[in-house]
Amino acid sequence: MPRRALQLYLVVSALWILVYPWTSGLAESIAFLLAALGAVVAVAVGLPRVQPGRRAPWWLLLSALIVLSLGLSLRITDGENEAGVLLNAVGNLLILAAAIALIHRCGRNDAGGVIDAGIIGLALGGVLCVAVVLPADVRGEAARVNLFVVMFALSGVLGALVRVAIILTQPVAALWWLMLALVLALIANVVQATTAEPRAVVVANTLFMAAYLSVGAFALHPTAPRLLRPGFVNRDDRLTGGRLVFLTASVAAVPAVVGFSLLRQADNRLNGAVLLASGLTVAILVMVRIGRLYADRSRIERLLREQAAADPLTGLPNRRTFLERLTAALSQQRRCVVLFCDLDDFKAVNDRWGHAVGDEVLTQVGRRLASAVRSEDIVSRMGGDEFLVLLDGPTQDHVDSIVARIRSSLDRPFELSTGTVAIGLSIGLAAGTGTTAEQLIRDADGRMYEAKRVAIGPEPSTRVVA
Numbered sequence: 001m002p003r004r005a006l007q008l009y010l011v012v013s014a015l016w017i018l019v020y021p022w023t024s025g026l027a028e029s030i031a032f033l034l035a036a037l038g039a040v041v042a043v044a045v046g047l048p049r050v051q052p053g054r055r056a057p058w059w060l061l062l063s064a065l066i067v068l069s070l071g072l073s074l075r076i077t078d079g080e081n082e083a084g085v086l087l088n089a090v091g092n093l094l095i096l097a098a099a100i101a102l103i104h105r106c107g108r109n110d111a112g113g114v115i116d117a118g119i120i121g122l123a124l125g126g127v128l129c130v131a132v133v134l135p136a137d138v139r140g141e142a143a144r145v146n147l148f149v150v151m152f153a154l155s156g157v158l159g160a161l162v163r164v165a166i167i168l169t170q171p172v173a174a175l176w177w178l179m180l181a182l183v184l185a186l187i188a189n190v191v192q193a194t195t196a197e198p199r200a201v202v203v204a205n206t207l208f209m210a211a212y213l214s215v216g217a218f219a220l221h222p223t224a225p226r227l228l229r230p231g232f233v234n235r236d237d238r239l240t241g242g243r244l245v246f247l248t249a250s251v252a253a254v255p256a257v258v259g260f261s262l263l264r265q266a267d268n269r270l271n272g273a274v275l276l277a278s279g280l281t282v283a284i285l286v287m288v289r290i291g292r293l294y295a296d297r298s299r300i301e302r303l304l305r306e307q308a309a310a311d312p313l314t315g316l317p318n319r320r321t322f323l324e325r326l327t328a329a330l331s332q333q334r335r336c337v338v339l340f341c342d343l344d345d346f347k348a349v350n351d352r353w354g355h356a357v358g359d360e361v362l363t364q365v366g367r368r369l370a371s372a373v374r375s376e377d378i379v380s381r382m383g384g385d386e387f388l389v390l391l392d393g394p395t396q397d398h399v400d401s402i403v404a405r406i407r408s409s410l411d412r413p414f415e416l417s418t419g420t421v422a423i424g425l426s427i428g429l430a431a432g433t434g435t436t437a438e439q440l441i442r443d444a445d446g447r448m449y450e451a452k453r454v455a456i457g458p459e460p461s462t463r464v465v466a
Helices: 002-022 025-049 056-075 082-106 108-136 141-167 173-194 198-220 224-228 241-263 266-309 319-331 346-353 355-372 396-410 437-452
Strands: 336-344 378-383 386-392 414-416 419-421 424-432 462-465
Touching: 002 025, 002 198, 025 056, 025 198, 025 224, 056 082, 056 198, 082 108, 082 141, 082 173, 082 224, 108 141, 108 173, 108 241, 141 173, 173 198, 173 224, 198 224, 241 266, 266 319, 319 336, 319 378, 319 386, 319 437, 336 355, 336 396, 336 437, 346 355, 355 378, 355 386, 355 396, 355 414, 386 396, 396 424, 424 437
Parallel strands: 424 462
Antiparallel strands: 336 386, 336 424, 378 386, 414 419
């Protein structure tokens, strides 16, 4: 049903637009008004398909089209009707509000990228208006200011929507209709401002009607409600050097164009030079400042990630990091061997020499374990005097060799600030491929306790149960 409604709307509207150039006088104005009303009906029909609670962009768009239609109806008999002109301005503002609400909904996971794209769009629209449109516009000052604001805003929204279209997890065809509407409106404004020929007026109005058609097609398209549902990806928001350069150029673009235009005028060269120099300097300094702030934020975030992933005493990966690595390896059906290591009689060290000396022991144990494994393996401090070792994809020879190195390393006495101490170590070994990380750790833990029950003499030593 939605596709049939869209097809019917497109056919009727397209035929209406084709007929428009052949109308004149009052019929011409009524035909234009009917095109706007057709978009009102299309948005109203598409509104119920949007989930309640997410309809704000649709309501704003519907309100905008109604206001624009009222303004057009007032200007049918009097093109300079002040109320009609005011309603036209309010309608354009509501359209911008609807687009911003939509962007806020579906672009929130890439706020930085959407804002950057909006800035670039604003710069391109501003340059186009200042360099091309305004010099050719022969209308009054108020009309020229209104034109600049409309083109500036439409370009910014268009840039942001282009970014949204890029980050969608799945293509949404409805969004392209909305972007087409903005492009057609921009072109129509340029045509309307740069020439007063009757044929150009017809072309501009035809483009405006096509823009209304595109808005209606957006609202009726079956994929439109998808824009307001969850399912958009998070994007990499790194502020690279190239991105900063691009943003600097965008911010400085309009002042640069205006400054150059003033430089060509003999009586405004000083003003042009001041505007050009100040605009470029401020843009560069602002972007340098933003770059510094971003670098500081990135450094702090990196430190926080490292602290969150590491044991603060030994610097080894913590339990969470160990579980992530083990889970990832098991999900790829790789053979994993977990060694659950526990120090024997460690409490006696703390009781005799204090926790500071106990921390020395734990730090040295961590270093010795890390030096005994391969680069692809991971040693983690589980907590207290317990350590975990993950051997990722080892052969049996690798396992035997690593266990032997651990035994040799831990059997050597530890040189501490208070003297020399010997520490025993019990190791439980568990291997598997089709199990879970927690289960493999529990199996190794159980075998570690079996190792503690193995009596091999009065002296501390490394005991292993596989």
